[in-house]
Amino acid sequence: MRHFATGLGLFIVFAVLLVAIIAPYIAPHDPFAQDLNLRLVPPEWMDGGSAVHPFGTDQLGRDYLSRLLYGSRISMTIGIFTVITSGLIGITLGLLGGYFGGRVDDMVMFIITCRLSIPLILVALTVVALVGSSLTVVILTLGLLLWERFAVVSRTATMQVRNLDYIAAARAAGASRLHIVLREVLPNILTHLVVVATLEMALAILLEAALSFLGLGVPPPLPSWGLMIAEGKDYMFFSPWVIMVPGVALFVLVLGINLLGDGLRDLLGAGHAQWR
Amino acid sequence: MRRARPPPPAPLPQGEGEKFLMTPVLEIANLHVTFGTRVAAVRGVSLKVNRGETHCLVGESGCGKSVTALAAMGLLARNGHRTADVLRFHDFDLTRHSERGMARLRGDRLAMIFQEPMTSLNPAYTIGSQMAEVLERHRGVSRAVALDRAAELLGRVGITAPGMRLKQYPHQLSGGLRQRVMISMALMCEPELLIADEPTTALDVTVQAQILRLLQSLQRELGLALLLITHDLGIVARMADRVSVMYAGQVVESASAEALFDAPTHPYTRGLLRCIPVPGTARRDDPLGSIPGTVPRIAPDFVGCAFRDRCAHAVGQCAREAPRLSVSEDHHYLCRLPPDWTRAEAA
Numbered sequence: 001m002r003h004f005a006t007g008l009g010l011f012i013v014f015a016v017l018l019v020a021i022i023a024p025y026i027a028p029h030d031p032f033a034q035d036l037n038l039r040l041v042p043p044e045w046m047d048g049g050s051a052v053h054p055f056g057t058d059q060l061g062r063d064y065l066s067r068l069l070y071g072s073r074i075s076m077t078i079g080i081f082t083v084i085t086s087g088l089i090g091i092t093l094g095l096l097g098g099y100f101g102g103r104v105d106d107m108v109m110f111i112i113t114c115r116l117s118i119p120l121i122l123v124a125l126t127v128v129a130l131v132g133s134s135l136t137v138v139i140l141t142l143g144l145l146l147w148e149r150f151a152v153v154s155r156t157a158t159m160q161v162r163n164l165d166y167i168a169a170a171r172a173a174g175a176s177r178l179h180i181v182l183r184e185v186l187p188n189i190l191t192h193l194v195v196v197a198t199l200e201m202a203l204a205i206l207l208e209a210a211l212s213f214l215g216l217g218v219p220p221p222l223p224s225w226g227l228m229i230a231e232g233k234d235y236m237f238f239s240p241w242v243i244m245v246p247g248v249a250l251f252v253l254v255l256g257i258n259l260l261g262d263g264l265r266d267l268l269g270a271g272h273a274q275w276r
Numbered sequence: 277m278r279r280a281r282p283p284p285p286a287p288l289p290q291g292e293g294e295k296f297l298m299t300p301v302l303e304i305a306n307l308h309v310t311f312g313t314r315v316a317a318v319r320g321v322s323l324k325v326n327r328g329e330t331h332c333l334v335g336e337s338g339c340g341k342s343v344t345a346l347a348a349m350g351l352l353a354r355n356g357h358r359t360a361d362v363l364r365f366h367d368f369d370l371t372r373h374s375e376r377g378m379a380r381l382r383g384d385r386l387a388m389i390f391q392e393p394m395t396s397l398n399p400a401y402t403i404g405s406q407m408a409e410v411l412e413r414h415r416g417v418s419r420a421v422a423l424d425r426a427a428e429l430l431g432r433v434g435i436t437a438p439g440m441r442l443k444q445y446p447h448q449l450s451g452g453l454r455q456r457v458m459i460s461m462a463l464m465c466e467p468e469l470l471i472a473d474e475p476t477t478a479l480d481v482t483v484q485a486q487i488l489r490l491l492q493s494l495q496r497e498l499g500l501a502l503l504l505i506t507h508d509l510g511i512v513a514r515m516a517d518r519v520s521v522m523y524a525g526q527v528v529e530s531a532s533a534e535a536l537f538d539a540p541t542h543p544y545t546r547g548l549l550r551c552i553p554v555p556g557t558a559r560r561d562d563p564l565g566s567i568p569g570t571v572p573r574i575a576p577d578f579v580g581c582a583f584r585d586r587c588a589h590a591v592g593q594c595a596r597e598a599p600r601l602s603v604s605e606d607h608h609y610l611c612r613l614p615p616d617w618t619r620a621e622a623a
Contacts (some may be wrong), residue, residue: 101354102354164395165390165391165396166395166397166399168351168390168396169390169396169397169458170398171379172349172351172382172383172387172390173382173387173410173413173461173462174379174380174381174382174383174414175379175383176376176379179413184398184400187400187401188398188399188400
């Protein structure tokens with residue numbers, strides 16, 4: 001069961017990644033092309049649906065399947081780049097605080113506490129109001145705000161590793177501090193960080209959808225899944241698929257990432273115990 | 277308790293040999309280490325380790341042996357505070373070295389092996405990568421050259437198929453093998469001083485004997501100065517040229533190994549030796565010796581003899597001072613009792 005869930009997660013994540021990469025080649029239509037004669041066409045499996053638009057069309061007559069496929073690019077881009085940005089910030093802070101301790105650690109803890117007291121949505125609102133919304137702004141906003149879990153986990157893990165004998169042995173062999181932090185500590189806390197990365201990625205994708213829904217995320221006409229739900233919400237009573245299709249896609253992707261994260265935690269956890 | 281003396285160290289440059297032999301590789305005088313304001317871990321330790329000599333530091337757990345070694349290496353924890361009149365490695369004043377300068381010496385000319393071979397290797401790297409790194413760091417050689425040297429040293433410490441071992445991860449090796457790896461790693465840059473902190477405590481007895489034999493033969497070949505920290509008097513009897521017995525942060529008795537085993541003078545040393553059953557002498561009905569009580573925790577303002585609460589010979593003077601007396605030129609101890617008190621007692 002465990003392995004099945006992990007495998008399913010892995011499959012979903014890689015499938016979405018693959019779709020994101022090859023979207024231009026598999027999308028049946030141009031996701032931006034409007035056709036006001038074919039507005040809100042139902043999906044194929046509903047009455048009045050056609051094979052030309054398998055998932056129907058939206059209120060501007062754009063092919064929903066194509067928009068869904070292109071939307072995966074936005075979700076994956078946001079997920080990956082947010083994790084990279086926040087990972088760099090959080091891991092750096094966590095390693096510094098965890099390894100050096102003392103005043104450095106106090107400082108790091110203070111920064112983490114400050115970050116925790118910042119309301120995410122309000123900051124995003126302010127940033128969008130000040131500089132306007134774009135994909136880059138969303139990635140940077142999320143990346144600069146979502147690092148606290150990386151920082152907390154890497155700090156704690158570093159503290160555990162710091163006192164192990166092989167760190168003392170490395171110092172006794174003349175290793176510099178930078179070397180010890182990057183080459184001795186970091187590889188040994190990486191397993192924890194991989195799990196955090198999956199959680200953060202899922203969170204970032206959900207937050208992007210939420211921000212886009214509120215009109216604070218990626219600007220139209222980009223086909224973000226959150227934006228698709230926002231644009232469809234006025235029509236959901238008579239054309240429920242306009243929110244169902246992107247909603248299910250979002251749910252499946254986030255579920256897949258979380259399943260993968262859980263599986264990785266178990267697998268890497270077991271590997272870690274084996275090393276000792 | 278007699279053992280064969282190792283032959284003299286490898287030949288030295290003509291003329292300079294005498295002088296070179298006389299300069300200690302490591303010299304420590306009046307070393308103090310405190311942690312915070314309440315714990316004095318080391319209180320005025322002095323010792324010398326000469327080239328080709330094994331100096332054993334003996335004592336119970338928590339008596340300051342390891343802290344002394346870590347202080348010499350400059351590896352104390354952040355809250356440890358170190359002062360010393362002399363802390364010298366050859367001509368280098370270690371108290372004046374920056375952290376960067378110390379890092380350059382460590383692993384190159386002074387090396388250390390730790391007690392726990394199971395956890396002293398980084399689980400994330402292969403043996404070869406970890407060994408090669410030391411040489412690359414200090415000598416700037418290529419990975420291939422460093423790996424050759426690593427394979428040669430693994431062979432030297434008695435590991436078969438070194439080529440295969442280099443590619444393995446620590447968890448694939450047994451404790452004895454890992455300690456051999458640690459030893460050969462310490463020897464990568466041909467250090468002049470090797471500090472071994474209880475190198476065999478975590479190993480089982482047969483492996484222990486192999487590792488000790490290995491250390492002895494390596495020392496003979498390379499002319500290493502060896503500072504061996506142990507709580508096992510059997511190891512001392514087997515390995516030591518000089519012995520310093522530590523108690524509560526002080527060296528309470530320091531002598532050549534012969535002198536110490538022939539004529540132990542400090543009551544603590546005598547107590548320690550009485551705790552060892554000697555085959556042929558110990559009798560079934562005689563209780564084995566023991567020292568009552570435990571090591572006290574010593575604050576920095578402690579005065580007098582730290583052993584007085586556990587000592588059968590304690591008098592009022594012991595609460596005020598423990599004078600440093602000498603049996604001979606290189607046999608010293610910290611006690612009020614005169615050098616010949618044991619003979620007077622026996623008579």
